[in-house]
Amino acid sequence: MFLETICILHGEIQNRQGHEERMRQTASHFGFKAPALPDLLSLPVEELRVSKVKCRIIYHNTIEEISFERYTAGKVSSLKLIEAPIDYPFKFADRKTLNTLLAQKDDCDEILITRNGLITDTSYSNVVFGQGEQYFTPESTLLNGTKRQKLLQEGKITEKRIDRNSLIEYDRIYLINAMLDIADGVSLPVDRIIA
Structure with missing residues (x-):
């Protein structure tokens, strides 16, 4: 399903x-x-x-x-970096694989998944990184979400190779999905991403 x-x-x-x-x-x-x-x-x-x-x-x-x-957006104040060889190009009703990763979040609110050191997504959203007035989304996404595609088409965000070592180049990370836009402000400073 x-x-x-x-x-x-x-x-x-x-x-x-x-x-x-x-x-x-x-x-x-x-x-x-x-x-x-x-x-x-x-x-x-x-x-x-x-x-x-x-x-x-x-x-x-x-x-x-x-x-x-x-719908009311939840508050996310910390993300735990989790490295996993996950492949999730389709939106399945069964989220067992993602939930298994989410169980590793420790005291953080959510996870940020890396694959081969490259930033992908959280367990329920794509991500966008703010750098001043510019917004970038990882080109190494797990699921090319509908909101992500729309923002790319509108020219509001740009794809970029983002790895765990380049996170310090950005100010904030925003969580986006069908329910969340950048303007909704579900975001946090990148220093709240815990390795």
Whole structure:
């Protein structure tokens, strides 16, 4: 089973095209036809109109489950660097591998995964590094997320090779995903990344 997480903000679906494209790419890779997204806004969920809502869709060749919950970003004040030979190019509903890595976070709030010393992602987000007024995202991502793709297309972030030794070149690290944008401010100083 595969997972798609979609942000609905004040009654508007965010980046629907990006999510549909990822579903098509996933289906094509695994040899099935992606199911069409239903009209999510016609579903009887009143909160869809008044807040930020996280819509989770579990699918394979059909939509298996749709759930909604009001979304509030969690606070992240520390990241633990974890080296792992992980490969995660598709968004699976089963997050066992990522959860196993997350269990190694010690006293930190979240993990930042490196592969061969290169920065990739956290357990639930892509990352962007701030350097003055410029924003960079690692080219060595685990999952090329829909928000990451959108920000790259808009020219708001630039891909760059970032390894654990070059972290000191940056001011802040921002966590981004379908629910989080740079402007949401889920970020921390790079000195809060613990080796």
